[in-house]
Structures are given as C-alpha cells and as structure tokens.
Amino acid sequence: MADWTDTLPEAAQAYLEGRRLDEVECIIADLPGIARGKAVPASKFARQQHFHLPDSIFFQTITGDWGEAAGDEGFIERDMILKPDMSTATAAPWTGDWTLQVIHDAYNRDGKPIPFAPRNVLKRVVDLYRKHGMNPVVAPEMEFFLVARNLDPAKAIEPMMGRSGRPAAARQAYSMTAVDEFGPVIDDIYDFAEAQGFEIDGITQEGGAGQLEINLRHGDPVKLADEVFYFKRLIREAALKHNCFATFMAKPIEDEPGSSMHVHHSILDPETGRNLFVGPQGGETDAFFHFIGGLQKHLPDAVAVLAPYVNSYRRYVKDHAAPINLAWARDNRTTGIRVPLSPPEARRVENRMAGMDCNPYLGIAASLACGLLGMMNETRPDAQFKGDAYEGEPDIPRVLGEALDMFDEATDLHDILGPEFARVYSIVKRAEYEEFLQVISPWEREHLLMNV
Template identity: 90%
Template sequence: MADWKDKLPEAAQEYLEGRRLDEVECIISDLPGIARGKAVPASKFARQKHFHLPDSIFFQTITGDWGEAAGEEGFIERDMILKPDMTTATAAPWTGDWTLQVIHDAYDREDEPIPFSPRNVLKRVVELYRAKGLEPVVAPEMEFFLVARNLDPAKAIEPMMGRSGRPAAARQAYSMTAVDEFGPVIDDIYDFAEAQGFEIDGITQEGGAGQLEINLRHGDPVKLADEVFYFKRLIREAAIRHDCFATFMAKPIEDEPGSAMHIHHSIMDTETGKNVFVGPQGGETDAFYHFIGGLQKHLPSAIAVLAPYVNSYRRYVKDHAAPINLAWARDNRTTGIRVPLSPPEARRIENRLAGMDCNPYLGIAASLACGLLGLNEELRPDPQFRGDAYAGESDIPDVLGNALDVFEEAEALHGILGPEFARVFSIVKRAEYEEFLQVISPWEREHLLLNV
C-alpha cells in the first residue's frame, strides 16, 4: 500500500499527507461525459489491477434509455476490462472522507481499446498525429452558468442570488463586481482545483446572467480533456455547497448567451519542438492554412459531436455571442475560426463552435480530427474574413437531426475518430433525438392547443 501511494501524482500525495485514504472512485466517461464507475475501499483498490463494467454504459442516452448499438451479438452487456491510469489520480475534496478519483481506460478481452470509449477516441486521434511526427497541443475554455436551484423541470431556469441578495446581473462581461457576487462559490472552485493539482489560467464574468468562464493552461489533449471532465464535477460540487446549481447546458436561459468550450490548437514538431504553424521568419506556414482549411471543410460533419443535444442548437443564434459560420479571421470573435493575438511562437487556431455541453474527450477529438484531415488533404481555406461575420448566413446544421445526417455520411471523419465509434455514437444520438421528438413542449401547448 505504501509503495502504491508513493507513485501517486504530487498533488494527490500532498492531499493525503498525514491522512488515511478511505476510498477510491474508479471512474470512466460515458458518451455524454458522465462519470461512471465504482467506489471501492482503498485497501481493495491497492490489490486490484482492474475492474469490470458492462459495455452497455456506452449505449445509454442522456435520459437513461438505450440505443440499439450492441452489434451482431445482441444486448448481452459484455464486461469490459477497466485499467487505472494512475497519472490521473486526484483528490475528491468535497467528500466527507479522504477519497481519490482515478480515471480508467476500457479494454476488451484481447486487451484492445474499446473503440467507442471517449478517452480512447481522443487517444486514437492523438496517436495519428504522432505517427506523422506531430504533437497536438490544446487549451480549452470552459463557460458555464451558476443558477438558482431548479427542482421543477417545467420551471424556467433563473440566475442565482449573489451575495448581495440580488439575482446575478446580465450584460456585465468582465465585471469584477459581478465576479465578486459569486465569491464563495469561486473560492471553493479554487480550493478544489488546488487540491486536485489543476492550474486555472483565469476566471472571468461572461455576458450572461451568472455566466463565468474558466481558462486552462495549454497542454496535452488527453490531459486537458481529463481536467475538463474533472472540472465539471468539481464546479457542480462547489455550487451545491452554496445552494445553487452549476450548469454546462449550451443554452440554459432564454435571451442569454450560450456556453461554449472554445478550443485553442497548436501543433509541435516532435523532433524540433517548434510550432509547425510558424515559419523561419515568424510567418504563417502551409500547415497553418491547411489546419484552418480542414476545420472549414470538415467541421459541419463534426457538429453533431460538438453540439450533441437538441438544446445545443439554441446557442447558435446570430448576434448572440456564438458563431454560426465557418469563416476565419485574426482577432475577430464573430468568426467560427479565430486566430488570437499572440507572438509567433505561441500562434494558435481557436475553434469557437464547440458547446460546453459536449463530452470534452469527443469535442477535442473531433476538432483535432478536422484539422488533421486538413493537413492530410493539404486543404486551403477561404480568404480571411473581414468585418462582422454574424451578418452572413449560417454554415452549420441548425438542428440535431440535420447534424446527424451530415455526420453519418462523413466517412473521412469516421476514419480518424474510428468507424465503430461513429456507428455507436450515431445510433445512441438518434435514439435520444427520437425520444425528444415525442415530447410536447409548453410552446406547442400555448400556441397550438386552441389556435390551429
């Protein structure tokens, strides 16, 4: 047991210093990004090399129903072998006892990665880059709302009460006073993040009522996806401590902006360690333009992954702080693809289309996949856009059903993400979408009941 604990990451060792570890949560992300797994006594975890969960956790919709994605053998719920990645061991500081969380990877009986496990999908994409001598680097931005406790799904979501006793105000982007309203929640977010060994690059107030943004430092895509996966849980736990909810819905409140997970991309040459988007005199390279070209051509096929729910498409509203286009430009937040201001060595490309409701492993994998296709196909982007891109027409699917139609035809994208993942994802999302279509909304009852 002592040897096992000595190999833990530094932050986990510091968290447990002088304390007795009680429990380990063995977790894995399902398709929506929910943590699934088992909690085991620490003494048992020290003795086990793996544990089992049925593969059916990846066939489940967000509502708990099932897509018929089990394959030819039928729905027999075959056990997967889940192995811990001890580099992900981190505290669960909101628990009543001393608990660690450890992310696991899923394998079959032949020790092959389960192809529709989201973390495995991202690992597959990263390995395709490495096979070309490239190392992808990402930096995600996380937007979310702190809202009043909502116990009745029929009731509209409302902003939380700030410490002043007034509801969180909208249209206060970058206001430090607005951030202060959530001070106690933010303090716990910082404390939880520190206990887990995560470095926050900054917290700002966004444009929505009770909407915040957390930026993370750039790094390895799998590591950053792990952090977003962990962050969603720790932010929810911090909010609950203060009688409010944290939500990562793309569009939780009418007439307010939605929440995005902007993804910044750069690519390093494995041999030289230099950014391949930067030429000898600091200029922009062919790889820079090819990556943008790949995003422009293939992002429509990936929208179902970046915007995976019916609510996701309510975020894509013209002039509401979300892109509806595939234009690219330097330092222009109205375009779907933005090149931020930076010195040449830090040149990066920002995908602004992904919603915060996407699974972080799948969202980052899909974005990287589109860029990789651009590199492989040596695609050239459209000319840089000038002006307000919101003035144009939408370049992306406008409802989940249409997005799935495009995704299902995208053989090139399936080749990067994995055909078996594409098959399972499509079946599960179709089942979810068809379930939604059976729901009669308040709008329909209000306007159609007596008028048609």
C-alpha cells in the first residue's frame, strides 16, 4: 500500500497522514458532467491498473434515458478501459471513512482515447494548441445558488434560510453580511477544498438570493476543468450538511440572475512563458484580436455546448447579468466578451457565455476551440463596443433546438472538438430536447386550459 500512496499528490498524502485508506472512488465525467464510476476497497485499487465501464454512459441523457448514438454496431454497450490519472487523486472529505477520488481517462481496447469522453475532448483541444506552439491558460469562475431543500419538482425553488433565520436576500451583490448568512456552508466549502488541495481565489455574494461565486486560480485547462468537476460535488456535499441544496442550474429562480461559468483565457509561449496577447511594448497583439474574432464568429455554433439544456436559455435575459450578444469591450460587463482590467502581462479574454450547468471539460474545450479557429484563420473582430450592450440585438440562439441546428452545421468546430464527439453530443442532446417537449408545463395549464 505504501508504494503507491507515497506518490500521491501532496494534499492527498496530508489527508491520509496517520490514517488507513479505506476506499477509492474511480470516477469519470459523463456528458452532463455527472461523476460515474465504481467505489473499490483501497487494497483492490492498489492491485488494479484499470477498470471497465460500458461506453453507453456517454449516450445517457440527464433524465437517465438514452440517445441512439451507439453507431453502426448497435447498442452493445462495449466496455471501455478506464485508467487512473493519479495526479487527480484527492480526498472525499465528506465521507464517513477515509476515501480518495481518482479521475480516470477512457480508452478503447486498442489504447486509443474514447473520442466522446469529455476529458478526452478537452485534451484533444489542448494538444492542438500545443501543436501550434501555444499553451492555453484558463481561469473559471463558478456561480451557484444555495436554496431551500426542494423535494417536489412542481414547487418553485426558494432561497435557503440564512443564519439569521430569514430567507437569503436578493440584490445584495458583494455584501459581506450576505456572505455571513451562509457562513457554516462556506466554512465547510473551504475545509473540503483545503483537504482536496484546491486554492480558492475568493468567494463573493452575487446578485441573486443565495447566489455565490467562487473564483479559481488560473492554470492548465485540464487541471482547472478537473477542479470545477470536483468542486460541484464538494459544494453539493457541503450544502447537504446544512439542510440546503446547492444548484448549478443556469436559471433556478424566476426573476433572479442566472448562474454562469465565465472563463478567462490567455495563451503562453511554451518556451518563454510570454503571454502571446502582449506585444513587445505591452500592446495588444494580432493573436489577441484573432482570439476575440474567433469567439465572435464561432461561439454561436458552440452555444449548444455552453448552454446544454432548455433551462440554460432562460439565463440570457437582457439586464440580468448575462450577455445577449457577442460584442467585445474592455472592462464592460454587459458584453459577451470582456477584456478585464489588468497589467499587460496578465492580459486575458473573458468569455461570459457559458452557463454553470455546462460540463466544465466541454465548456472550456468549446471556448478554446473557438479562439483557436480565430487564430488559425486570422479572424478579425468587430470594433470594440462602446456603451450598454444590452441595448443591442441578440446574436446568439435563443432556444436549444436552434442552437443544436447551428452546432450540427459547424463542421470547422467539429474538426477541433472531434467529429465523433459532435455526432454523439448532438444525438444525446436532441433526445433530451424531445423528452422536454413532451412535458406540459404549469404555464400551459394555467393559460391555455380554459382560454383557447
């Protein structure tokens, strides 16, 4: 046992110091970003080099139904070979025993990466950057709501009760008093994150009732996507300890802002570490403008990945802290593409389109893919926007069906993300959309039952 635990990441070793490891959770993210896998005794994990799961986990919809995406051989549920990435080994500090989680990568029997496994999609995009002599760097921001326990899907989601005994208040952005209302939950988030070796750049109250934002330090895209994947589980577990739910729905509460996953991008020279968005005198380079141009041109085709559910499109509401178009500007939060204030060496481009409901591997991969296409094709952006971008017209799809139609036609985007991923993703998402269209909503019963 000591042989392999001695090589664990530092935080995992610290977590286990003086303790006996009981169990290892072998996990992988499916298309929605749900952790799938197996829990095995630590002694068995020490002896195994891989384990198997059927490829059908990537054909499953968010409801547990299936998209007909298995291909020519039919739905035979072929086994994948899942191999651990031990650099991802981290604590599961909410469990009753001493447990580690380890993210696995999926391969076929020939040793080739499964092309529709989300982590493999992101690795493919990062590898393409490196083949072009560039290292992409990202910094995600995670927004989410702490809400009252909701056991009845027919009941509207409500804010959680705060420490004061009053429901969480809306429109209190950046209020420290509002953050203090959730103190016990936040304390556990910090404790769990520390046990897992994650560095939080900050927690703030956002504009919604019970809405918080966690910022992560910038770094390698795969590593950061791993952290967002882990954080979603961590935050849910911290909330459950305090009799509330954490939700990453894009729009959980009517008339409140939605939850986004803003992604900050910069590109480094792999040899010198120089930010390729910065010229010799600190000016903005062609790569900087081409990256923005790529986002403007290709993000409409990628929205089906950044906004993967029917609920996602409820977030894109004018004047509700979510963009409705792809204008770009410096230090302007009304635009879909923002260049934050920073010294030249920290220059970055913020994509504000992704919802927090997206799979972090796929959302980051799609955003990077759009920027890479812009740099490869030397796409020039529109002129910088001046003023309030909410006064402009929307230029993104407004419903999932429209977004999927655009995604299906975007063969240049498929070439970056992988054609087989694009095929499977579209089939699964259309199956979800068809399921949704069969559901009769309360609005329809209220306004149509007796009036039409």
